[in-house]
Structures are given as structure tokens and as C-alpha cells.
Amino acid sequence: MGREVVDFDSGWRFLCGDVPYPNTFWGLSKAGICTQGGSGEEFDDSDWEKIDLPHDFVHLGERDYSDEPPRRYADGTAMTNSALQHDPFRMWDTGDWIQNRGCYRYGIGWYRKRFRLEEADRDKRIFIEFDGVCRDSQVWCNGFSLGRHESGYTGFAYELTDFARFGGENLLAVRADSTLPEGWYYEGGGIYRHVRLLKLERICFVRHGVRIQASASPRIRIGYRLENRLEPGRKVRFHCTVFSPDGTFAGEGSLEFLPEYWREAGAELELTLNSCKFWSPAHPQLYTAVCEIESGGAVFDRVKVKFGLRSAVFDAQRGFLLNGEPLKIKGMCCHQDHAGVGTAVPDAVQEFRLLRLREMGCNAYRVAHHAPSPELADLCDRLGILLLPENRLLSSAPEQLGQLREMVCAFRNHPSVILWSLGNEETRVQFFPEGPRIVETLKHFVRQFDDRPVTAALFSNYLTSGPAALDRMLPTARALDVMGFNYCDQHWFFYRAANPEQPFLVTEESSLSPVRGCYRDDHEHGKLSWLGTEKPFDFARRWALVRDYSFIAGLFIWTGFDYRGEPTPLPRPAAASSFGVMDSCGFAKDSFYYYAAQWRPEPLLYAFPPWTHRVEPGIPVPVYAFTNCDEAELLINGRTVCHRKAVDGVVCFGEFPYEPGVLCVKGSGPGSQTVEFVSHTAGEPAALRLESAFRGANVELVNVFIVDNFGVVIPDAELPVIFELTEGVLLGTGNGRPDDTVRDDSPCRTTFAGCAQAIIRRPPGAPITVRSPGLPPARLG
Numbered sequence: 001m002g003r004e005v006v007d008f009d010s011g012w013r014f015l016c017g018d019v020p021y022p023n024t025f026w027g028l029s030k031a032g033i034c035t036q037g038g039s040g041e042e043f044d045d046s047d048w049e050k051i052d053l054p055h056d057f058v059h060l061g062e063r064d065y066s067d068e069p070p071r072r073y074a075d076g077t078a079m080t081n082s083a084l085q086h087d088p089f090r091m092w093d094t095g096d097w098i099q100n101r102g103c104y105r106y107g108i109g110w111y112r113k114r115f116r117l118e119e120a121d122r123d124k125r126i127f128i129e130f131d132g133v134c135r136d137s138q139v140w141c142n143g144f145s146l147g148r149h150e151s152g153y154t155g156f157a158y159e160l161t162d163f164a165r166f167g168g169e170n171l172l173a174v175r176a177d178s179t180l181p182e183g184w185y186y187e188g189g190g191i192y193r194h195v196r197l198l199k200l201e202r203i204c205f206v207r208h209g210v211r212i213q214a215s216a217s218p219r220i221r222i223g224y225r226l227e228n229r230l231e232p233g234r235k236v237r238f239h240c241t242v243f244s245p246d247g248t249f250a251g252e253g254s255l256e257f258l259p260e261y262w263r264e265a266g267a268e269l270e271l272t273l274n275s276c277k278f279w280s281p282a283h284p285q286l287y288t289a290v291c292e293i294e295s296g297g298a299v300f301d302r303v304k305v306k307f308g309l310r311s312a313v314f315d316a317q318r319g320f321l322l323n324g325e326p327l328k329i330k331g332m333c334c335h336q337d338h339a340g341v342g343t344a345v346p347d348a349v350q351e352f353r354l355l356r357l358r359e360m361g362c363n364a365y366r367v368a369h370h371a372p373s374p375e376l377a378d379l380c381d382r383l384g385i386l387l388l389p390e391n392r393l394l395s396s397a398p399e400q401l402g403q404l405r406e407m408v409c410a411f412r413n414h415p416s417v418i419l420w421s422l423g424n425e426e427t428r429v430q431f432f433p434e435g436p437r438i439v440e441t442l443k444h445f446v447r448q449f450d451d452r453p454v455t456a457a458l459f460s461n462y463l464t465s466g467p468a469a470l471d472r473m474l475p476t477a478r479a480l481d482v483m484g485f486n487y488c489d490q491h492w493f494f495y496r497a498a499n500p501e502q503p504f505l506v507t508e509e510s511s512l513s514p515v516r517g518c519y520r521d522d523h524e525h526g527k528l529s530w531l532g533t534e535k536p537f538d539f540a541r542r543w544a545l546v547r548d549y550s551f552i553a554g555l556f557i558w559t560g561f562d563y564r565g566e567p568t569p570l571p572r573p574a575a576a577s578s579f580g581v582m583d584s585c586g587f588a589k590d591s592f593y594y595y596a597a598q599w600r601p602e603p604l605l606y607a608f609p610p611w612t613h614r615v616e617p618g619i620p621v622p623v624y625a626f627t628n629c630d631e632a633e634l635l636i637n638g639r640t641v642c643h644r645k646a647v648d649g650v651v652c653f654g655e656f657p658y659e660p661g662v663l664c665v666k667g668s669g670p671g672s673q674t675v676e677f678v679s680h681t682a683g684e685p686a687a688l689r690l691e692s693a694f695r696g697a698n699v700e701l702v703n704v705f706i707v708d709n710f711g712v713v714i715p716d717a718e719l720p721v722i723f724e725l726t727e728g729v730l731l732g733t734g735n736g737r738p739d740d741t742v743r744d745d746s747p748c749r750t751t752f753a754g755c756a757q758a759i760i761r762r763p764p765g766a767p768i769t770v771r772s773p774g775l776p777p778a779r780l781g
Contacts, residue, residue: 006197013048018108032144038110039140039173056188057109059342064105102186102564103575109190111174119167125200126160131193136177153370154406186564188343201300202230208409216311216323218273225266232261237294244275245285278323279308279415281363284384308415314482314503320553329554330599331364335563339584339734340744340759347375348696356586361599366556369424371407380416387416394423396441412450425459435476453481457507465490506555510539516583517753519609540648576738583736585757594626603675610715611663611679620655629667637661683708688778702758704770717754723747724769728762
């Protein structure tokens with residue numbers, strides 16, 4: 001007896017395109033009679049593609065470089081940024097909408113899976129759970145419509161019990177329509193997150209039916225909800241056993257009650273644990289609660305819930321307090337999108353990305369701009385990364401309330417979650433009278449399910465600097481538990497002066513647009529350098545503000561990784577952003593090392609550009625450094641050139657005549673701590689260097705670098721490489737280039753700024769070989 005969870009990711013059939021509804025007399029007017037269309041059992045899908053989940057059908061489809069018709073407001077005014085001069089509270093122009101969505105053709109995809117339910121399952125309740133389908137999905141079981149789910153970002157479940165065939169074959173069909181956007185960036189399409197089949201007893205927990213309320217105390221409360229469909233008058237016992245992070249017994253409790261037949265029922269149990277080990281980024285200690293429903297001496301349902309003991313408080317004066325101690329939030333905003341796989345990011349790649357962020361010193365992750373996947377939240381718990389989930393739309397309409405409830409109930413047990421964001425840059429709402437009413441409704445709606453505070457990422461860049469300019473936004477902002485500012489540091493202190501008792505968080509900041517390895521603008525090829533901007537290092541000033549003012553809880557940088565779509569300000573052919581401190585493969589850009597120097601405790605020094613310039617010797621070239629040292633010394637070919645002080649972690653050495661050889665920068669800080677950074681001039685391509693960047697349970701990321709005879713990475717090498725597997729599967733390849741148009745599943749990729757990446761599945765020991773014309777092949781066993 002008990003709960004059985006079946007992985008439902010494998011064995012699907014897929015068609016990119018729509019399947020017309022059959023032209024029958026009854027059409028859709030009767031339940032379960034549609035046997036011929038894409039949802040029907042008699043439909044022949046034998047020529048459909050065989051796929052496993054997660055799956056994003058858009059990133060492998062056709063690209064769309066068509067011209068876009070001009071867009072207009074309802075009054076006929078062209079939707080351009082100049083229109084904002086007349087009404088700055090309209091939504092701004094997003095630019096090229098096709099380009100914003102990544103220059104892909106969106107559309108419809110169908111998924112079908114046949115599966116067997118045994119005769120022994122007849123007395124069970126059968127459910128299907130989806131973690132995310134992008135988007136506007138419809139699901140059928142054996143020709144019966146189960147429902148429709150509009151959002152692509154929240155999970156959902158349907159019960160199959162009444163429609164299932166026990167002792168025989170069943171058919172599940174899913175139609176996903178990504179034609180209309182839910183966001184303004186690349187969203188992909190299809191079943192891009194995991195799917196599970198649940199077999200439950202007739203007495204079982206309801207979906208998200210266990211809630212654990214914990215703080216920085218051994219006293220916890222466990223709320224639960226269950227349903228009895230077995231028989232009337234059945235007495236049940238709820239029992240919970242808690243285990244400490246080291247696996248030892250920490251406490252237990254139980255209570256008995258008589259639930260009504262065919263109705264949800266629940267209660268709450270209080271426990272005092274025999275240990276109190278706090279969860280924090282430094283020590284992500286996780287307890288495990290094993291919750292059981294017993295009746296008549298049998299266990300009918302059992303779920304395991306991870307949780308942490310910790311307090312998370314936003315204070316108007318001291319910022320963010322974790323377990324009573326101030327902790328500055330050093331966060332990154334991230335999309336679910338990675339080179340080679342689109343939005344269907346494998347769990348191992350999610351972990352790789354989080355580890356890269358943590359390597360930089362990042363301690364927080366804002367999900368942009370939607371609910372996270374369950375696997376991402378689990379990883380944040382385990383790795384000690386604070387998590388800010390975000391509601392997709394700032395609206396209190398029934399559909400949006402349902403999405404918000406799903407997000408809160410799905411992730412409220414996670415200690416990494418520190419607050420809820422109600423929405424992002426909802427400029428149509430935040431400046432108008434509807435704004436505070438909607439926020440109040442959503443805030444109190446959340447309180448029904450969780451007691452964490454709410455924020456929203458508000459945007460005031462349309463407003464001139466000064467206290468009067470904020471008046472129109474104040475009602476909405478003041479309705480929030482925690483004020484969230486996107487950018488607009490010119491307004492921070494005016495807002496603070498007017499609202500000194502409201503906690504304050506910078507929810508988004510410092511959008512930089514440099515392409516990795518690019519130090520000269522090349523708009524024709526979609527490349528942008530930050531060194532030519534008026535204030536290239538102004539982001540350092542803004543971090544210094546956050547660091548130095550205790551009332552600011554912290555900030556989230558836009559973004560951790562590049563992502564498809566929203567390539568502002570790059571023109572076509574660029575179809576991907578370059579906002580990230582890392583590119584879409586996770587290769588670090590220069591800004592990665594700025595935040596590492598500011599956020600990590602050990603001395604760190606990083607100089608750039610690389611000392612490989614395609615200019616004649618003697619031509620002046622710039623040298624910069626990021627560091628947490630007080631000052632730095634610059635040496636060229638062993639000769640000291642100058643000393644410079646660091647300002648907010650940035651050292652601007654100036655320009656010097658280029659001499660191929662060795663550039664060295666030495667830094668010194670308080671006491672005797674010193675650190676050194678060396679950059680060698682690269683020679684001609686001589687070899688391929690392979691490294692396994694990360695290997696998870698069933699997915700591996702393999703990086704390839706073009707190096708010279710001395711192993712120096714050639715920072716501007718663009719050479720074709722071919723990835724070959726004798727066993728296993730190539731999931732995708734990438735290089736981080738924003739205008740790359742090669743299909744993601746191609747084994748052939750041109751390196752960009754000296755490197756490229758493959759995402760593979762291979763048996764242990766099975767080799768991967770990489771070849772490039774004119775270079776010896778490289779092999780990784």
C-alpha cells in the first residue's frame with residue numbers, strides 16, 4: 001500500500017504542428033467521443049518523432065527573421081518610445097517583438113504517450129502531474145478532456161481515475177500552444193519540465209497537502225490536508241517523524257481524527273525537535289519530515305518533506321536578517337534557458353548554473369519572471385542559495401489568483417524562499433489607482449497560505465528625479481511589505497526619506513550589455529563592448545551604495561546568464577541578450593570577476609582585456625582590473641609600468657603601448673595579503689583542450705577550448721569543431737554568441753572567443769571526441 005510515483009518523462013511521441021479536430025457530427029459536444037483527432041485513441045501517431053522529456057520544440061524549429069508590422073496603442077498612436085514623452089505611464093515599446101522572442105517561430109506541438117495500468121491499480125486514485133507546459137496546454141486521457149492550463153510557468157495536476165482503463169492500455173495526449181507570448185523574451189514551447197504519474201490510495205494527502213512552518217527554533221508546526229474516498233466513518237491517524245540533517249531521530253508526533261467522506265479535511269500538529277541546526281547559505285542544514293496517514297494498522301500515504309530551521313526578516317533599518325544576523329543579499333536574476341537545450345534545462349545543467357553562481361559569491365537567485373521548477377528550488381535548498389520566486393502577472397483575476405496560489409503552495413516549505421514577488425515592472429498597474437487595490441488583494445490572498453512577506457519589482461525610470469515624481473507610484477509601492485526597486489538609483493533615497501519604516505530591496509540592477517570577449521563594438525555581427533560607454537563601470541557605484549547602506553537589504557543583478565531573446569540594445573542579427581555576467585553556456589565574462597571580487601572573502605584580482613591584441617606593437621591598448629585589493633601594480637614583460645588605487649573595486653590603469661609577452665598585475669590589501677594575475681599573449685591555434693565542466697546523474701557538460709602550444713586559450717579563436725560520441729546522446733551544443741544561428745542539436749559548432757560547449761548523455765567511460773580541421777583531435781574518456 002501507499003504512494004507510488006512513476007517517472008513519466010520517457011516514451012513520448014511528438015508532432016510539431018497542429019492536428020485539426022475531426023470533422024464529425026458530434027464534434028466536441030459529447031464527453032470522450034473524440035477518437036480520431038490528436039487526442040483520440042484511434043489516431044495514428046506512428047510517424048511522429050520519439051522524444052523524452054523535458055522537451056522544448058521551439059529552439060529546434062525554424063528561425064523567424066521576417067519584418068514586423070508596426071504596433072499601435074488603442075488610440076492609434078504608434079507604439080514607440082517617443083510616445084512616452086506624451087504619456088510616460090504607458091507600457092514602453094519593447095522594440096522588435098520577433099527579435100525579442102529570439103527570432104524563432106512559435107506555434108503548436110502535440111505530445112502523446114501510451115501507458116499501461118495494471119488491474120491491481122483499480123482501487124487506486126491515479127493522477128498526472130506536470131511541472132510546466134509552455135503554454136496554453138490542453139490534456140486528454142483516453143479521449144476525455146482533463147482540462148486546460150494557460151500559464152507555462154506553474155505546475156498543475158489532473159486526476160485520471162474515472163477515465164483510466166485498468167488491466168489495459170491508456171493514452172495521454174497534450175496540446176501545447178506557444179503562439180501567443182506570456183513574456184517578452186524567449187519562452188520556448190512544449191512540455192519543458194518533468195511529468196509524473198501518481199498512484200495513490202483512497203485515503204491520501206491532497207496536492208501540496210503538507211505545510212511545515214519553521215523558524216529559528218526547534219518548535220515547528222505541521223499542517224496537513226487529506227481526503228478520504230475509501231469509506232464513511234473511517235478514523236485515520238496522522239503521524240510525522242522528523243530526522244535531523246545528519247539522519248538521526250529529531251522528534252515525532254501524531255493525532256487521530258475522523259475525516260468526512262469525499263471531503264478535504266486537515267489539522268495541525270506541533271512538535272518540539274531535540275536539535276536546532278539552522279539553515280543558511282554557509283550551512284544549508286535540511287531536516288526531513290516523514291508524514292504518514294495510517295488507518296486500521298496500514299499506512300495509506302507517505303510523503304517526505306525537506307525543510308529548514310531559520311528565520312528570515314526584512315527590517316527597515318538593518319536590511320535582511322537571517323537567523324537574527326544581517327546578511328546582504330547578493331543575487332542574480334536568471335531565466336530558465338541554456339545554450340543547446342532551450343528552456344528544457346536538464347536538472348544537472350540547473351545544478352551547474354547554480355554552482356557557477358555560487359562560485360562567484362552569489363547567495364540569492366531571482367526567478368525571472370515566473371515560478372521556479374521544483375528541481376531548482378530543491379537545489380537552492382541544498383546548495384544554500386536564497387530564492388525569490390516571482391508571480392507572472394500582477395493581477396487579482398481568478399486565473400492569476402490560481403497561478404499565485406499554485407506557486408506559493410508548491411514552494412512554501414523551502415527554506416531558501418525568503419519572500420514572494422507579485423510581479424515585475426507592471427508599469428500599467430503601478431502608476432494607476434488599480435495598483436494598490438490589486439496589491440492589497442494579492443498580499444492578503446498569499447497570507448491564506450504562507451506568512452512570508454511580498455514585494456514587487458517596480459520601475460520608475462520614466463520619472464524625473466525628485467520626491468514629487470514618485471507621488472504617482474507611492475500608493476502601489478506602500479502597499480507592499482518590502483519595496484522592490486528595479487534600477488532607478490536616482491529615486492532610492494527620495495523614496496527612503498518618504499518611507500523610512502518600509503524594508504527596501506533592489507530587485508533588479510546593473511543591466512550590462514557586453515558580449516563575452518568583445519572589446520570593440522561590432523553591431524553588424526551583434527557584438528557590443530562596454531568599454532565604449534559613457535560610464536562603463538557605473539555598476540560598481542551602485543553596488544557600493546547597496547553595500548554601504550544597511551537599510552538596503554541587497555540587490556539582484558540583471559542577469560546571471562545570457563538568454564535567448566530581448567537582445568537590447570543589439571540590432572539584428574543578434575537574437576539573444578548579452579546582459580549576463582556569464583554567457584548562455586556559463587562561460588564567465590569580465591563582470592563575473594568584479595562580483596567575485598566584491599562578494600567572495602579571499603583576495604582576488606582579474607585584469608582585462610586579455611593580453612592578446614590584434615594590433616601592431618606600440619599601438620596604445622587599455623588595461624583594467626577588478627579587485628578587492630586597495631591598490632594594484634601593473635607590469636608588462638616584467639617591467640613595472642604604474643601603480644593605481646582601486647575605486648569601488650575597479651582599477652583603471654590607462655592605455656599603454658602594446659608589447660606581446662606577459663602582462664602581470666599584483667594587488668595588495670590590508671596586512672600582508674597579496675594576489676597576482678597573469679595574462680600571456682596567445683600564439684597560433686595548436687590544440688583542443690577538453691574539460692568536463694560538470695557531470696550530474698545522467699547529463700554532462702563538456703567544454704572545448706582552442707589553445708596554443710603553451711596551453712594558452714586564444715581569446716578570439718573562431719574555429720569549427722565537431723563533437724563525436726560512440727555511445728550516448730548529444731543533447732545540444734552552444735558557444736555563447738548572440739547571433740549564432742546554428743541549430744542547437746548540431747554536433748558542429750564554431751568556437752566563440754576561444755570556446756564552445758556540448759551537453760551530452762553518455763555511459764561511464766564512453767569517450768567523447770572533438771575534432772577541428774588542422775588540429776589534432778581531443779578525447780575525453
